[in-house]
Structures are given as C-alpha cells and as structure tokens.
Amino acid sequence: MAQRGLPQSKEALLQSYNKRLRDDLRSILDNFTEIIKTAKIEEDTQVARSTQSEQDFYEMNVRAANIVRAGESLTRLVSDLKQALTLSDFPWVCEAVALRAAQLHAVREDCDRRLLALRDDIATDLYELEEEFYSSRYK
Amino acid sequence: MISQNVMDGCGRNLVDELGRKVNRTSQLDFGVGPDADPAYKWDTKRKLLSLLEVCALPSANERLRSLEEVEKEIASILQNAGFAIQELAKDKPVERQLERFYAQFHSSLSRVETELTGHIRYLTQVTTGQPHEGSSNAPRKDALMAMHRVEHTRIKLGELAQLCEQSLGPAPP
Numbered sequence: 593m594a595q596r597g598l599p600q601s602k603e604a605l606l607q608s609y610n611k612r613l614r615d616d617l618r619s620i621l622d623n624f625t626e627i628i629k630t631a632k633i634e635e636d637t638q639v640a641r642s643t644q645s646e647q648d649f650y651e652m653n654v655r656a657a658n659i660v661r662a663g664e665s666l667t668r669l670v671s672d673l674k675q676a677l678t679l680s681d682f683p684w685v686c687e688a689v690a691l692r693a694a695q696l697h698a699v700r701e702d703c704d705r706r707l708l709a710l711r712d713d714i715a716t717d718l719y720e721l722e723e724e725f726y727s728s729r730y731k
Numbered sequence: 732m733i734s735q736n737v738m739d740g741c742g743r744n745l746v747d748e749l750g751r752k753v754n755r756t757s758q759l760d761f762g763v764g765p766d767a768d769p770a771y772k773w774d775t776k777r778k779l780l781s782l783l784e785v786c787a788l789p790s791a792n793e794r795l796r797s798l799e800e801v802e803k804e805i806a807s808i809l810q811n812a813g814f815a816i817q818e819l820a821k822d823k824p825v826e827r828q829l830e831r832f833y834a835q836f837h838s839s840l841s842r843v844e845t846e847l848t849g850h851i852r853y854l855t856q857v858t859t860g861q862p863h864e865g866s867s868n869a870p871r872k873d874a875l876m877a878m879h880r881v882e883h884t885r886i887k888l889g890e891l892a893q894l895c896e897q898s899l900g901p902a903p904p
Contacts, residue, residue: 602860609851617844624812624836631819656816663809666843670802673850677794680858684791689865696870703877707884 605676612669619662623655630655794850801846804839811836 630648637644677684815832818824 602858606851606855606858609854610848613844613847613851617840620808620812621840624815627816628819631816659812660809663805666805666847667802669847670798670805673847673854674795674798676854676858677791677798677850680854681791681794682857682859682863684857685863686865687790689863689867692867693870696867696874699874700870700877703874703881707880710884 602680609669609673609676612665616662616666616669620659620666623658623662627652627655794853797846798850801843804843804846808836808839808843811839 630651634644639647679685811832815829815836818829818832
C-alpha cells in the first residue's frame, strides 16, 4: 500500500478505518459462530437445564445485539468513507473544479457573443437613422 | 414632410426593432426573462456546484454507487445470519437451507471486506492531507459580470424603446 508523506492525522484516520472494518467483520463472524455453538444441546450440564437454557437465551440475545451493533458500525464506516471520498479525493476535486470553470467560461463566452451580435445590429440601425436624420431639414 | 413621414416610419421601425432586441436579450438562457428577478439575484439562483453535479462525474459516481451496493450487502449479511438462526431454531431444520443461508452470509461478508478494503486503499493513494486550494471563483465572477452586462443592456434597450414610444406615440393598429 503506497503511502506518501501523509500527515499523521490522515494516516491515523485511514488506519482507524482499516481497524474498524476488521473489528466489525470479526465481531459479526465470531458472534454468529458462538450463537451456532450455543445452539448445540448438551446432555451433561453443571447447572439445571432450565438455568442453562436461560443463560443460553441471554447469551444469544447479547450476541445477536453485538452482530447488529457491528452491522450498524459498518454502515457508519461506509458513510465516513463516502464523506472522505467526496472531500479528499484530490483528482476528483481537480476534475470537478476544472469542469465547473469550463461551464462558467462557456456561459461568459455565450453572453459576450450575443452582446457583440446585438451591438453590430444596433450599429447598423444607427447608421441608417443617422443617414436619414442628417439628410433631413430637422437636423 | 416626406422626411417627417420617413422619420416616423424609421422611428416606428426602430421601436419594433428595439422591442425585438429586448426580447432577444431576455431569451438568453440563464433562467431569466422579462419578468425574472434582477441581476443581483442571479448569483443566488445559480446553483453552486452541488454534490449532485459533482457526482455527475463518472469516476465519482461509480465509487459512490459501489459504496451504496456495499451498504446493501451489509444489510444482507444481517438478514442471512437471521435466516440461518431462524432455520436452526425450527423443530426440523432443513440442512440445505441452512447451508445456503450460511454460504450467502459468508460470501456477503467476504464481498464487503474486499470492497471496503479496496476503497480504503484507494483513499490512501489519492489523499494528500493538504486542503485543495483550487476554486472556480474567478470564472464564476466573470460569468456573473457577463450576465450583469446582459441585464444592463436589456434595461437600456427597454428604456430606449420606452422613450421612442413616448416620442412617437402609440403604434397605429
């Protein structure tokens, strides 16, 4: 992974993204695996069966909540990545600025072109009017 | 006398021509017309480069779309996990269904990991850490000044047309 001289904050941010991704995926997988393991019925238990089933029920609830929490954390990570892509993607921002500048340049060119055409039309009309006025007895 | 008639005729033609020119400046496609807001309000009407316009760029759109797909995959991870546990909770779980849900859960998990790792790697390559100092303010100012010129021309032509109307009187039917 090529890492140029990024500021420490940016590097730490990107590493935090990686860490969050790994932790959340591991959490989902581990908790799911443990739920499947807990579903196994054991004949010999140290406590009464009802107590064991209560414990298993509670454990499964907690692990399911952990899976959901990890899923939500992954969704938040995706949102952070979208924000980072929008703001920090240097080539993309350059392209966007250049495109916008070109659009505005085209608008300016269009305005000036139309104004020049208008000026030429009015100059022609003015010439005719001047011809008429200066050749009449009302000048 | 002839010249007076000719003058009247020329004046009438000028008024008509001015009216046409006023309409032509009004038809400039800036979302403004004869009844539109004055020029100083145009910059508030002009849409700044919104996120949607930025997303019109193909590379940006593809990346954001793939992140949308990743979000759907995350939802399908949780869904398949739930279906697998639900199947297991039945009195007579069907093994094939269980294996299918588990396989889907696992493949979604791998896909999410691959996609997000790829995005983070891309970010590592393109992020500079420095703020982007480019801006489109200068061309935007130029475009705004051009639109002001057009509006000013329109106003002046309108005034001239009005003056001619007043001088020559209303046009004959």
